[in-house]
Amino acid sequence: MKYAIVFGGMSYEHEISIVSAIALKDVLKSDLLFIFCDADREFYLIPVAKMKSKLFSSGEYRKETKLTLKNGGFYQKALLKEKQLDFDVAINLVHGGDGEDGKFAALFTFFGIPFIGPRVEASVLSFNKLYTKWYAREYGIDVLDYEVLHKGEYSVKTPCPFIIKPLRLGSSIGVSIVKEESELEYALDVAYEFDDAVLIEPFVEGVKEYNLAGCKAETFLFSIVEEPHKEEFLDFDKKYLDFSRTKQVLAADISEELKKRLHEAFKKIYNTHFEGALIRCDFFVIDDKIYLNEINPIPGSYANYLFEDFTSVVNQLAAHLPKERRIPVDYTYIHSIQKAKGK
Amino acid sequence: MKYAIVFGGMSYEHEISIVSAIALKDVLKSDLLFIFCDADREFYLIPVAKMKSKLFSSGEYRKETKLTLKNGGFYQKALLKEKQLDFDVAINLVHGGDGEDGKFAALFTFFGIPFIGPRVEASVLSFNKLYTKWYAREYGIDVLDYEVLHKGEYSVKTPCPFIIKPLRLGSSIGVSIVKEESELEYALDVAYEFDDAVLIEPFVEGVKEYNLAGCKAETFLFSIVEEPHKEEFLDFDKKYLDFSRTKQVLAADISEELKKRLHEAFKKIYNTHFEGALIRCDFFVIDDKIYLNEINPIPGSYANYLFEDFTSVVNQLAAHLPKERRIPVDYTYIHSIQKAKGK
Numbered sequence: 157m158k159y160a161i162v163f164g165g166m167s168y169e170h171e172i173s174i175v176s177a178i179a180l181k182d183v184l185k186s187d188l189l190f191i192f193c194d195a196d197r198e199f200y201l202i203p204v205a206k207m208k209s210k211l212f213s214s215g216e217y218r219k220e221t222k223l224t225l226k227n228g229g230f231y232q233k234a235l236l237k238e239k240q241l242d243f244d245v246a247i248n249l250v251h252g253g254d255g256e257d258g259k260f261a262a263l264f265t266f267f268g269i270p271f272i273g274p275r276v277e278a279s280v281l282s283f284n285k286l287y288t289k290w291y292a293r294e295y296g297i298d299v300l301d302y303e304v305l306h307k308g309e310y311s312v313k314t315p316c317p318f319i320i321k322p323l324r325l326g327s328s329i330g331v332s333i334v335k336e337e338s339e340l341e342y343a344l345d346v347a348y349e350f351d352d353a354v355l356i357e358p359f360v361e362g363v364k365e366y367n368l369a370g371c372k373a374e375t376f377l378f379s380i381v382e383e384p385h386k387e388e389f390l391d392f393d394k395k396y397l398d399f400s401r402t403k404q405v406l407a408a409d410i411s412e413e414l415k416k417r418l419h420e421a422f423k424k425i426y427n428t429h430f431e432g433a434l435i436r437c438d439f440f441v442i443d444d445k446i447y448l449n450e451i452n453p454i455p456g457s458y459a460n461y462l463f464e465d466f467t468s469v470v471n472q473l474a475a476h477l478p479k480e481r482r483i484p485v486d487y488t489y490i491h492s493i494q495k496a497k498g499k
Numbered sequence: 500m501k502y503a504i505v506f507g508g509m510s511y512e513h514e515i516s517i518v519s520a521i522a523l524k525d526v527l528k529s530d531l532l533f534i535f536c537d538a539d540r541e542f543y544l545i546p547v548a549k550m551k552s553k554l555f556s557s558g559e560y561r562k563e564t565k566l567t568l569k570n571g572g573f574y575q576k577a578l579l580k581e582k583q584l585d586f587d588v589a590i591n592l593v594h595g596g597d598g599e600d601g602k603f604a605a606l607f608t609f610f611g612i613p614f615i616g617p618r619v620e621a622s623v624l625s626f627n628k629l630y631t632k633w634y635a636r637e638y639g640i641d642v643l644d645y646e647v648l649h650k651g652e653y654s655v656k657t658p659c660p661f662i663i664k665p666l667r668l669g670s671s672i673g674v675s676i677v678k679e680e681s682e683l684e685y686a687l688d689v690a691y692e693f694d695d696a697v698l699i700e701p702f703v704e705g706v707k708e709y710n711l712a713g714c715k716a717e718t719f720l721f722s723i724v725e726e727p728h729k730e731e732f733l734d735f736d737k738k739y740l741d742f743s744r745t746k747q748v749l750a751a752d753i754s755e756e757l758k759k760r761l762h763e764a765f766k767k768i769y770n771t772h773f774e775g776a777l778i779r780c781d782f783f784v785i786d787d788k789i790y791l792n793e794i795n796p797i798p799g800s801y802a803n804y805l806f807e808d809f810t811s812v813v814n815q816l817a818a819h820l821p822k823e824r825r826i827p828v829d830y831t832y833i834h835s836i837q838k839a840k841g842k
Binding site: 212487 | 509510511513514515517518537538539540541552553555556567568569570596597600601602604605606608609610611619620623624627629630633634637649695771825826827828830831832833834836837
């Protein structure tokens with residue numbers, strides 16, 4: 157299986173995506189192409205040997221082969237005719253905007269490129285934290301209470317301490333914990349820098365957090381359950397490091413029964429909306445009850461470090477991508493009108 | 500203002516979109532370009548004088564100038580360099596799939612083309628009737644009770660009579676009213692032809708229906724309130740005709756108070772998610788209570804027949820399109836890592 161890893165994008169997580177792609181280069185044991193989408197949304201084919209962060213930060217990538225995305229795939233200029241890039245499946249590795257908000261899903265679907273990643277609906281559901289709440293509740297998964305504020309609003313009903321998150325952003329960017337009222341205004345202003353709307357949720361001290369990644373191929377393929385380290389919670393630099401992780405971590409020390417319940421919760425969230433994607437669900441457990449915190453439809457470096465055999469999981473997923481429903485257009489209606497008109 | 504009307508698409512409503520575009524040609528008094536997206540998702544520039552349904556049903560459109568959609572706009576081949584098509588604002592007139600499911604919104608946004616039509620999130624919210632329910636309830640607008648069934652499921656809790664709709668389709672395609680249990684299986688099979696999931700709602704005999712179109716420019720611009728004719732309800736051919744309507748209709752005979760309440764309900768639904776779009780909201784009124792039935796984010800021929808001065812409304816909307824948030828990418832993080840490593 158030959159993969160084209162698409163990364164970059166106009167996103168607050170543009171740099172994270174580069175780090176993530178470099179990590180994937182080492183852990184995905186397959187034939188790989190790297191396609192960089194720069195902040196101006198131009199595409200470049202990056203030779204594997206040049207996949208180092210400096211190529212991008214220096215702007216040197218602009219010397220590489222430029223690509224055009226259109227019907228059927230990515231194309232590069234050639235002497236007589238454009239040449240189509242040869243790969244089997246694209247991997248959407250654009251974190252945050254462009255990648256996780258549905259734009260890349262739409263591009264790949266529209267232009268007929270098979271891809272690993274969330275489809276348009278699934279992207280929108282997981283990118284907007286308010287929609288994630290609606291979605292989880294519909295499918296019987298608990299979520300924390302919440303309120304949504306819009307730019308210019310500063311009056312919060314949730315009692316302190318609470319957490320403020322931009323409505324449509326990942327990787328802890330713009331997130332604050334407000335412990336007393338005096339911190340509120342500044343925290344809101346920070347979040348409003350990144351989005352016109354913010355989500356507010358009670359902050360539960362010492363809450364148990366469990367992350368579980370997985371996907372559906374012939375059956376569900378699950379990662380180990382990880383208990384993330386608490387100090388990472390709000391530290392953007394540490395989160396960044398998260399995206400470059402390539403070493404497998406230890407499974408959380410939890411009962412088989414809880415593990416099974418986390419698997420069941422994951423299945424309810426995944427199925428069938430997230431088909432085609434390898435996602436990570438971040439759960440809270442409070443008083444033995446499971447709550448969905450967030451869905452990461454494109455986790456950092458695809459959460460490779462949570463899987464025993466990451467390459468095999470990706471290969472199985474790539475062989476079970478959802479097919480777009482082909483719609484026949486046969487002009488029945490127009491023909492019948494023309495017939496009625498005697499044309 | 501010069502508009503590029505984009506129509507067609509791989510959609511069950513492909514033909515409707517053609518009819519809709521032909522209607523718009525006559526009522527939108529402005530400089531117009533017509534860009535056809537065929538069922539294979541190739542783009543063609545159609546001369547205004549050739550905008551007749553037969554050009555498409557005969558396949559003759561393939562002789563017209565082919566266009567490429569990419570960064571900045573639509574391009575046509577020229578001798579030395581590609582030539583960019585010159586227009587100010589695109590109008591998304593692709594009904595149903597591709598147009599209303601978020602794909603075209605994503606394409607226009609990604610490639611930096613200003614456009615009239617719903618953005619990605621708004622498309623997904625209105626295209627999936629289940630999401631519309633969540634959305635309306637969140638913003639305090641009543642909706643009818645519902646249940647969702649998935650392909651292979653035939654057991655319905657809602658008592659007869661009820662209405663079955665494919666979850667993600669407009670224009671009454673695949674819709675049935677089930678009056679007694681014996682009709683259920685066939686009606687579900689019809690709906691499953693078009694989607695893997697269906698929405699079931701109680702069918703309220705003789706319900707009052709009111710349609711209201713509008714958009715937000717400097718302020719909200721509303722159409723008249725229309726009371727659609729009941730016999731059109733399930734008749735696909737008549738619905739088709741709806742898309743070619745160009746003659747202004749009479750306003751419904753309702754109280755000023757009800758009109759005001761419909762306006763308020765519209766505003767709650769529109770603001771701010773649907774900015775950039777001219778939408779039509781279809782409401783029910785039952786026991787003096789307003790219910791949202793559906794949001795049409797790209798109504799047939801843009802519901803021109805409901806406006807007194809349609810061209811002026813479109814021009815005002817075009818001058819108040821939402822701007823995409825530009826995200827600065829400055830490689831701060833990668834620079835800081837490189838510095839730490841002494842590179």
